[in-house]
Amino acid sequence: MPLPLFALFLAAFAFGTTEFVIAGILPEVAVGLGVSIPFAGYLVSGYALGIAVGGPLLTMATRGVSRRAILIALTIAFCLGQIACALAPSFATMLAFRVATAVAHGAYFGIAMVVAVGLVPQAFRGRAVSVILAGLTVSNIIGVPAGAAIGGLWGWRATFWAMALVGVLALVAIFALIPQTKSESRQSGHLGREVRVLGRQQVWTSLILMLALMIGQMVPFTYITPLLREVTGLDAMVIPWILLLNGVGATLGVFIGGRLSDWKLMPSLIVMLAIQAAVSVTLYLVSPYPVPMAATIFVWGALNFAIGTPIQARILMWTADAPSLASSLIPSGFNIGIAIAAVVGAVLLEGGYGYRSLPVLGAVTLALGCLIAILSAAREHRSAVVPPHPALI
Structure with missing residues (x-):
């Protein structure tokens, strides 16, 4: 490097x-x-x-x-x-x-x-x-x-x-x-064109999928420590090792998701969303049992990041003629999902639902995301449209 x-x-x-x-x-x-x-x-x-x-x-x-x-x-x-x-x-x-x-x-x-x-x-x-x-x-x-x-x-x-x-x-x-760099050249006249790409169904459905993924992931992850303490019964000093497992899974997921995106983007995305919904249900079922819970968190972490890769790739593909907008949509979309997830989780917990219920909401959200992905892919197939050519820089 x-x-x-x-x-x-x-x-x-x-x-x-x-x-x-x-x-x-x-x-x-x-x-x-x-x-x-x-x-x-x-x-x-x-x-x-x-x-x-x-x-x-x-x-x-x-x-x-x-x-x-x-x-x-x-x-x-x-x-x-x-x-x-x-x-x-x-x-x-x-x-x-x-x-x-x-x-x-x-x-x-x-x-x-x-x-x-x-x-x-x-x-x-x-x-x-x-x-x-x-x-x-x-x-x-x-x-x-x-x-x-x-x-x-x-x-x-x-x-x-x-x-x-x-x-x-x-x-x-x-x-x-880092060597001396130049300031970014200001461009004008392209704002309207960049905003118009939001009307492409591949873009706005991908943003919805991004929100679904982050809500499904971050509702449980925001409160993963109290979940592991109070439901799974793990000691506080064991929890960093569980988080390490999640991180290792996430790293593997980035590479898996990248390869699947290059192979068959939408079929891979649909299948992974469906599997992740099932894994979220599994989190609920095994949460009282330390060893199955640790194994499930590893798989869950891998799928979270594997799913994120094709979603980002799809947005970049369909906004190739508006690259500035794409670069801001991706982090903004992910973090809006994170913000919503933390608020929803807090509302559920303050409403009397336990930590164990959080993966169930994640499963429902991911299942809805899978349905949206299926409908979006079908519409794209029927329309026979192709991604735009990259903008000249």
């Missing part, structure tokens, strides 16, 4: 970890801030909405700034955000600091991918983008379990201090390794 790409990977790892690590320390954060566990779940929603809404706005507002400069500024914002979260005296301030960090997160990934593809020859651009995305999957393998373990040993605030340290390392790497 070229050293400049490693710098971008390290920052992506840091941002990915701080987004998802909250699930591993949610009970401790709730106690420390004096709120219920369901209410603490709004920290996940706030972060996701910060990415979905604030990230694109910040990206557009900084198009005239050197990309290297904005990457440095965003990483500094990350470090300050982690320190602020570690010192947060109340839930409200913690939420505000999380949202501010999320805005930097949302802007970082779009800019980092543009910088990454500019650092390598054209033949290696896909691999350069995959390096940035790998930061997210590796954060699930290493960052989230490690952050949960640190929180279990030294308290949840120590998790954020550790994340600040990772951010400082990423900042040093970006400052030292």
Whole structure:
């Protein structure tokens, strides 16, 4: 891996970890801030909405700034955000600091991918983008379990201090390794064309599938730690290992999903959605039993990320003539789904439903997603339309 790409990977790892690590320390954060566990779940929603809404706005507002400069500024914002979260005296301030960090997160990934593809020859651009995305999957393998373990040993605030340290390392790497970059050239006259791609049924149905996937995944995952503690009966120090299993499965899923997307995109997507709905039901059935629960979480994690790959590929395929819009739709769509999932989960728990009920909602959502995918594929087949040609850059 070229050293400049490693710098971008390290920052992506840091941002990915701080987004998802909250699930591993949610009970401790709730106690420390004096709120219920369901209410603490709004920290996940706030972060996701910060990415979905604030990230694109910040990206557009900084198009005239050197990309290297904005990457440095965003990483500094990350470090300050982690320190602020570690010192947060109340839930409200913690939420505000999380949202501010999320805005930097949302802007970082779009800019980092543009910088990454500019650092390598054209033949290696896909691999350069995959390096940035790998930061997210590796954060699930290493960052989230490690952050949960640190929180279990030294308290949840120590998790954020550790994340600040990772951010400082990423900042040093970006400052030292990323060469000077140009600001993005401003384009005009293309907004209407880019908005019109939303009318393509392949695009809006894919966005619905994205929401279904994230609700099906994140309703249980947001509250995975109390689920494993209270229903499965696992010790707090065992839970990081279960999260590690989930992360390993997620990494395998990225590669599986990529190969299936290249083979038969829509048939693979439909089958995986159906299987994942069944796996979610299995989560409900085996949740009181530690060994079957651990095995199911591994498979569940793999399918979550395997399904995400063809959904992203389909959006990129059908918005090839509006690439700027596609790059903002994907992270925004995923994180709107995450925000909805955390809120829905909190409402269910506060309404008296137990943690064990959460995978059932996931199963229903994924089953509906499977139905939508079938109808969308059938309509596409009947229309015999083909994807657009890429826009000239």
